[in-house]
Amino acid sequence: MSFWSSQTLRSRLPRLIEPFHQDHIQSASYELCLGDEVYISALPDTPQKERKKVTLRNQETIPIPPGQFAFLITSETIKVPNNALALISMKFKYTSKGLINVSGLHVDPGYSGKLIFAVYNAGPLHVNLARGERVFAIWYADLDEDDEKPRNKIGYDVIPTDLMNIGDAVSSLPVLVKRLDDLEKKVEKYSFVQAIVWGVSGSVILAIIGVLLRFVIEPLIQPLLNMIQSSLASS
Template sequence: MAFWGKARWLAEGKRGYRRCPVLPWEEEKVESAGYRLSVGAEYFVNGGGESTVEKLESREGFVIEPGQFAFILTKEKVYISKSAIGFISIRASIKFLGLVNVSGFQVNPGFCGNLVFAVFNAGPKHVNLREGDEIFSLWIADLDATVDETSEDTGKIPNNLDKIPSDVINGIAGEALTAYQLSDQISELKAELQKIKNYALRAVLILTVVSSVVFAVFGKSLVQAIFPSGTATQTEQPVEQSSDGS
């Protein structure tokens, strides 16, 4: 299995419409061993409790917040012959912001259509994207034999895809948390517990001071109230005098 180099990509791009590996074809997007793919006209971001795919106009932007999953449709259609296989990834400049590809890395032989990237913002900051941003990369490698389409697994993203399928977004409509967000929440919880400890300590100190003052001012009265003056704590025996007067 050999990956296509730049010369092979350029040669494939000159084969004409419907025979190019990527449409629309833009020669300037060819890399040394791959092709840059762009954000297309549809996206979905979880976390808001809704399951609605959003549309994007040309150069319109959207945000993926920390802890959010998103599906992003590519602007380009990809064609992988039955004698080749594709590999996809997010470009390093976006990956360094914390956005990671969770949709897998393989484009099956015989696939034709727009790609849908599933991504997750595992970083601590918002990631801002726009329609047309070149944030994905595609590599293609030749196989040593043509793949029989009857051997393809079921349940894959269908061919001739041009929109985000509704059934793929149903499982991520909830909210997820990153390690950064969990750390922040733990820190906030620790701060609240420390506040409670401080309040408790102050209450004990105030109670101690108040008790001391009350005892100092009313201590004698309290003792008299507890031990009335007519109460003998001990039975005294009278002293008898001897008969000789001693």
């Protein structure tokens, strides 16, 4: 497998990437832009009608919150020949802020369509992305011959609903943190109630023991104590 050089990309990509911009070629790779659709994973209590994609206009930006998953689509339509393979990644500018690509790292031979990236913000701050911003990178490499099982299915043009449903099924970090906080509060509340119960129970038990000693046990052993005292006095 040999990767395409910048010169090869310049000559071949105009037929494989639409729209193509020559200045997007950087060190044997091509930089792809964020498209007009973004979907950020919904929280479990988000109403169903509010669980929808965001459509970006012009160079509009959207923040991806810490601990949230998102689906991002490219503005370009990509084609991969049957005798080639493509590798994809997020640019370091964004991974250094904590944005991680958690989807696949390659594009199959024969694929044609836009690319969808599943990303996760593992950083402490919001990561802002703008439509048309160069967020991704793609590399092409030759295979030794045409692949006998190329990708024949129609590729993506929009972010499909089934992917959004998968995103909703994943609990985000803020949700997990909230659940842990709620659990901690319940444990603290239970411990407080338990302490009160044990305190009251202990007082009641001590009171019962006192009553038993005074009114039950003491009358029973008092004659024996009197006999012992009388024996000691007579001796």
